[in-house]
Amino acid sequence: MTFPDGTSGPPAADDPPTTRLTPIRPDTGPPPTPSNSVYGSPAAGAYGPAAGAAYGPPPPAARPPRRRGLRTALLLAAAVLAGTLGGVTYGYAEQAGEPPTPLPPLNQPGLAHPEKPLPDAEAPEPLSAAQDRRVKTDGDLRELLVSKPAGTVDAETDIGGSGEGWLAPYEVVADTGAPGDMLGFMLEKGLRRTAFTSWRKEGGFDSVVMINLFQFRNDATAGSVDYLAEQQMIASIGMTGGEVPSVSLKGSANGRAYFLEEPYEEAGVPPLYQGTAVARRGDIVMEIYLIESSPIEEKDLTKLAERQLERL
Numbered sequence: 581m582t583f584p585d586g587t588s589g590p591p592a593a594d595d596p597p598t599t600r601l602t603p604i605r606p607d608t609g610p611p612p613t614p615s616n617s618v619y620g621s622p623a624a625g626a627y628g629p630a631a632g633a634a635y636g637p638p639p640p641a642a643r644p645p646r647r648r649g650l651r652t653a654l655l656l657a658a659a660v661l662a663g664t665l666g667g668v669t670y671g672y673a674e675q676a677g678e679p680p681t682p683l684p685p686l687n688q689p690g691l692a693h694p695e696k697p698l699p700d701a702e703a704p705e706p707l708s709a710a711q712d713r714r715v716k717t718d719g720d721l722r723e724l725l726v727s728k729p730a731g732t733v734d735a736e737t738d739i740g741g742s743g744e745g746w747l748a749p750y751e752v753v754a755d756t757g758a759p760g761d762m763l764g765f766m767l768e769k770g771l772r773r774t775a776f777t778s779w780r781k782e783g784g785f786d787s788v789v790m791i792n793l794f795q796f797r798n799d800a801t802a803g804s805v806d807y808l809a810e811q812q813m814i815a816s817i818g819m820t821g822g823e824v825p826s827v828s829l830k831g832s833a834n835g836r837a838y839f840l841e842e843p844y845e846e847a848g849v850p851p852l853y854q855g856t857a858v859a860r861r862g863d864i865v866m867e868i869y870l871i872e873s874s875p876i877e878e879k880d881l882t883k884l885a886e887r888q889l890e891r892l
Contacts, residue, residue, distance in 0.1 A: 728779045733782050734778065815836075824838045832859040835866075837878070
């Protein structure tokens with residue numbers, strides 16, 4: 581073969597035949613390589629899939645089985661409901677057709693009670709005060725007040741005169757800041773009656789004692805409980821708004837004695853110190869006021885309050 585530049589050489593070989601390429605469909609691809617195959621392993625071949633592995637569409641995924649549990653449960657529930665309604669309807673229809681069942685008479689014979697009252701000689705003894713508290717409290721309330729100590733005389737009070745006696749509801753609230761509101765509160769709580777006593781040292785006014793016993797009906801409302809809480813809240817607040825020191829009283833689960841630290845001062849009157857004891861026993865609320873010209877000893881008020889509680 582002679583080239584254009586004048587040189588020669590062996591004849592040129594025919595061009596190699598063009599290899600026909602088989603197109604790959606878009607929906608096909610190489611099969612996934614197993615996760616445990618290692619590159620170059622016999623399973624995958626030295627440089628790819630094993631010989632003879634054919635490419636093709638993946639096998640169709642298996643369809644999940646149809647769930648029939650919910651439908652079965654609904655059918656069972658509907659059957660139970662239909663059976664219950666049918667039973668109720670049938671029972672009501674049968675009962676409506678039956679005659680009414682007569683009730684037993686109220687005046688049954690043979691009840692265990694005497695036909696006539698027992699004579700006085702055979703009547704049972706009434707309960708004692710230890711067994712029935714109302715045996716004592718339903719009597720004269722003034723008899724439950726502690727007696728005046730020796731060397732004292734009746735003291736005059738602003739609301740009930742002097743000595744010992746009864747207080748009307750309007751007299752109870754006369755010295756309060758809001759008598760109208762307080763009177764409504766006392767009547768709403770079922771105030772039944774009030775007994776009082778007061779005394780002072782003979783020959784002076786440097787020590788005055790006032791005791792009130794408030795008895796409530798305690799029928800519609802627990803008036804004694806509410807009144808005790810109200811009075812203890814008032815006694816615990818001092819004249820300047822601070823908390824008043826207090827101690828508990830022996831023989832009472834809810835009684836307390838309060839001691840005002842600041843004295844009451846007024847023009848022309850020496851400073852006066854006040855102690856208050858408030859407690860409840862059943863339907864009776866006890867209030868004790870001790871007023872002295874010097875700071876009050878704790879034992880003087882607590883001993884007097886405990887004596888009064890014993891009387892109740």
